[in-house]
Amino acid sequence: MKNFNFYNPVRILFGKGKIAEIGKYIPKDKRIMLTYGGGSIMKNGVYDQVKAALKDRDIVEFGGIEPNPTYETLMKAVQRVKTENVDFLLAVGGGSVLDGTKFIAAAVYYEGDEPWEILSRMRPIRKAMPLASVITLAATGSEMNSGGVITRAETREKLSFGSPLLFPQFSVLDPQVTFSLPKRQVANGIVDAYIHVMEQYLTYPLNTPVQDRFAEGLLLTLIEEGPKAISDTEPDYNNRANLMWAATMALNGQLSLGVDSDWATHMIGHELTAYYGIDHAVTLAIVLPGVMRLLKEKRSEKMLQYAERVWNITEGSTEERIAKAISKTEAFFKSLGMGIRLSDHGVEADVIDRIIERFRMRRMTTVGNPKDINVEEVRTILEDVM
Amino acid sequence: MKNFNFYNPVRILFGKGKIAEIGKYIPKDKRIMLTYGGGSIMKNGVYDQVKAALKDRDIVEFGGIEPNPTYETLMKAVQRVKTENVDFLLAVGGGSVLDGTKFIAAAVYYEGDEPWEILSRMRPIRKAMPLASVITLAATGSEMNSGGVITRAETREKLSFGSPLLFPQFSVLDPQVTFSLPKRQVANGIVDAYIHVMEQYLTYPLNTPVQDRFAEGLLLTLIEEGPKAISDTEPDYNNRANLMWAATMALNGQLSLGVDSDWATHMIGHELTAYYGIDHAVTLAIVLPGVMRLLKEKRSEKMLQYAERVWNITEGSTEERIAKAISKTEAFFKSLGMGIRLSDHGVEADVIDRIIERFRMRRMTTVGNPKDINVEEVRTILEDVM
Numbered sequence: 052m053k054n055f056n057f058y059n060p061v062r063i064l065f066g067k068g069k070i071a072e073i074g075k076y077i078p079k080d081k082r083i084m085l086t087y088g089g090g091s092i093m094k095n096g097v098y099d100q101v102k103a104a105l106k107d108r109d110i111v112e113f114g115g116i117e118p119n120p121t122y123e124t125l126m127k128a129v130q131r132v133k134t135e136n137v138d139f140l141l142a143v144g145g146g147s148v149l150d151g152t153k154f155i156a157a158a159v160y161y162e163g164d165e166p167w168e169i170l171s172r173m174r175p176i177r178k179a180m181p182l183a184s185v186i187t188l189a190a191t192g193s194e195m196n197s198g199g200v201i202t203r204a205e206t207r208e209k210l211s212f213g214s215p216l217l218f219p220q221f222s223v224l225d226p227q228v229t230f231s232l233p234k235r236q237v238a239n240g241i242v243d244a245y246i247h248v249m250e251q252y253l254t255y256p257l258n259t260p261v262q263d264r265f266a267e268g269l270l271l272t273l274i275e276e277g278p279k280a281i282s283d284t285e286p287d288y289n290n291r292a293n294l295m296w297a298a299t300m301a302l303n304g305q306l307s308l309g310v311d312s313d314w315a316t317h318m319i320g321h322e323l324t325a326y327y328g329i330d331h332a333v334t335l336a337i338v339l340p341g342v343m344r345l346l347k348e349k350r351s352e353k354m355l356q357y358a359e360r361v362w363n364i365t366e367g368s369t370e371e372r373i374a375k376a377i378s379k380t381e382a383f384f385k386s387l388g389m390g391i392r393l394s395d396h397g398v399e400a401d402v403i404d405r406i407i408e409r410f411r412m413r414r415m416t417t418v419g420n421p422k423d424i425n426v427e428e429v430r431t432i433l434e435d436v437m
Numbered sequence: 438m439k440n441f442n443f444y445n446p447v448r449i450l451f452g453k454g455k456i457a458e459i460g461k462y463i464p465k466d467k468r469i470m471l472t473y474g475g476g477s478i479m480k481n482g483v484y485d486q487v488k489a490a491l492k493d494r495d496i497v498e499f500g501g502i503e504p505n506p507t508y509e510t511l512m513k514a515v516q517r518v519k520t521e522n523v524d525f526l527l528a529v530g531g532g533s534v535l536d537g538t539k540f541i542a543a544a545v546y547y548e549g550d551e552p553w554e555i556l557s558r559m560r561p562i563r564k565a566m567p568l569a570s571v572i573t574l575a576a577t578g579s580e581m582n583s584g585g586v587i588t589r590a591e592t593r594e595k596l597s598f599g600s601p602l603l604f605p606q607f608s609v610l611d612p613q614v615t616f617s618l619p620k621r622q623v624a625n626g627i628v629d630a631y632i633h634v635m636e637q638y639l640t641y642p643l644n645t646p647v648q649d650r651f652a653e654g655l656l657l658t659l660i661e662e663g664p665k666a667i668s669d670t671e672p673d674y675n676n677r678a679n680l681m682w683a684a685t686m687a688l689n690g691q692l693s694l695g696v697d698s699d700w701a702t703h704m705i706g707h708e709l710t711a712y713y714g715i716d717h718a719v720t721l722a723i724v725l726p727g728v729m730r731l732l733k734e735k736r737s738e739k740m741l742q743y744a745e746r747v748w749n750i751t752e753g754s755t756e757e758r759i760a761k762a763i764s765k766t767e768a769f770f771k772s773l774g775m776g777i778r779l780s781d782h783g784v785e786a787d788v789i790d791r792i793i794e795r796f797r798m799r800r801m802t803t804v805g806n807p808k809d810i811n812v813e814e815v816r817t818i819l820e821d822v823m
Contacts, residue, residue: 052452052678052679054451054452055451056449056450056451057448057449057451058446058447058448059445059446060444060445060446061444062442062443062444063441063443063444065440065441065442065443065695066438066440066441066695068440069440258675258679259679260654260657260661260662260679260683261655261658261679261682261683261686263654264650264651264654264655265650265651265654267654268646268647268649268650268653268654269650272646272647272650275646276646289644292644292695293438293644293645293646293647296647296694296695297646297647308682309451309452309678309682
């Protein structure tokens, strides 16, 4: 096991009716900016619950944060924060709204040329506004971590950032608010959480049984609970609660302690979203099997462990067992209604050169933390999943 | 799943040489009281490492905190904190030193008649001193939670307390510092962690697969890694690291979220320690099998899950599978060198009446959170493990 530091001060309020408690955790003197997305919170009652919980408070609103939140939109929010003297941000929505809100919290105090440098040049964040969230979709884990991903529409770049100053002060997770989500978004959430776990698990063994078993426990939960959520005609509270909690635990920092994590699938997936606008989770479901096939020999030890403990595959040669685990993984994504080939989404082969060229421009020679994927091998991965 | 709140802001510094980093996390202007136990930290080099890390700091020392820390000793520390204007507590030792230090942190500001009321009357803690820990034994989980257990020597009472104000600001876990521990203490730590998990797991099903699988993952880790630590002639770093991390995760609050937890084994075990001075973990190893046998029908669903997922027992009738799981559990404790009958420790049958009488004096009619053990049934449990 490698050395590590761990710190996660997010307060989680989980369960039915928990939105009603938020007033207790925001100081009375704060001027709150409520940030949200396309307005689904108006239809599903979440907006009304939040307003009721904060009925005597001083609130300004900023809606219209996109899925894959854009720098352009968020900078308008930064301007409003400054002109309206906002001093607390409350994100009400999914991971995109919260990621965007984290960026606003940091960008307000950025002192360099332009806040985009937080992403493009990984400039350190020295100060940030307090923020919190009411999460409406179990997926990104943003509700219990201090990072985010932002897209610049102008240049089609999608980049990540993070700082311990950006942990939400609290996050509300009421599984009932996910009942009205379209099944496509539910499926996206399940896959997103699954691949967050895989990025921290399917690398190289470092003798970390607690972290491994926690990861496997989350994968098994997603495999058991995911298809139920897709096939149910009426949402089941416990089913949605388990998916929500699994997604939160999948990316709160614990799984990556002392292990080798990867994130190659995310780096390649972000480019597909930036160029083609494909849903984030869908890009991950497309790319991961290609990454697995490329690395099936190098990472065979962890792949065999995954095959056995997650899919109960114990028969056959190493190669056969790994191949079966990969096809089980693909079948799981497909069972959620997801097209897992680039061609399912109208992507053409010329994107491969563009993605590789972009990685080269960023002076990358490898993709992912274990540095076992050369940039040129991204071609093999993407051709494989074409 | 039940509703829950979760909050755990403890910063964990885990790994080789991590004691050297503690200076960064204690403000320079603090007058620190270093609390410790019987002096093993002088022999194993931990004291020297702590002093080196804090070489320019203003430090007073308070040693002699007992295993099962006593109110009497801790009140002397409270006096020293006041007379010497200490404003930061650093516990260096095992769970007893840290539990004692948490009590000091709360007792200093207690405004009622006497701080014992924090325990005897469960008085709320409204203010506490900042504290942190360098932990030298993986066992109690105190390093990542906000509770503790204190004994009053005079009256032979052992009671617990807790408050969100009592989370350590940081805890250092360097697995190397456990290398010099006597095997008996290593075994105690393994069993303590195991039973912390069981208290939060082996109750009633509430459809909580994430929490269940995390619990099972910790139990499996302790079963695999525990015997290695006992049989190794030279301590193995990863083995000790895995035990340390499992013990910390066993009681950091996560496993009990949304589930029914128990703590009956601890309540009965505390009485055995208070009367006979038997090591805490040993009392738990004695009592748990008795509790399991008493509840094998009421809690059969979770017992069968435990049998299957932890011990791989899938054959036989319900009764046979549960009996086998209980005997596997007992064999595991014995394999660590532990005497798991009261008679192994010179305890005589008259203790049973005394314990039941004491529960009655506290106006208890049941023992444990699910309220499925009548006080009178404590007799059945203890006679069973006599």
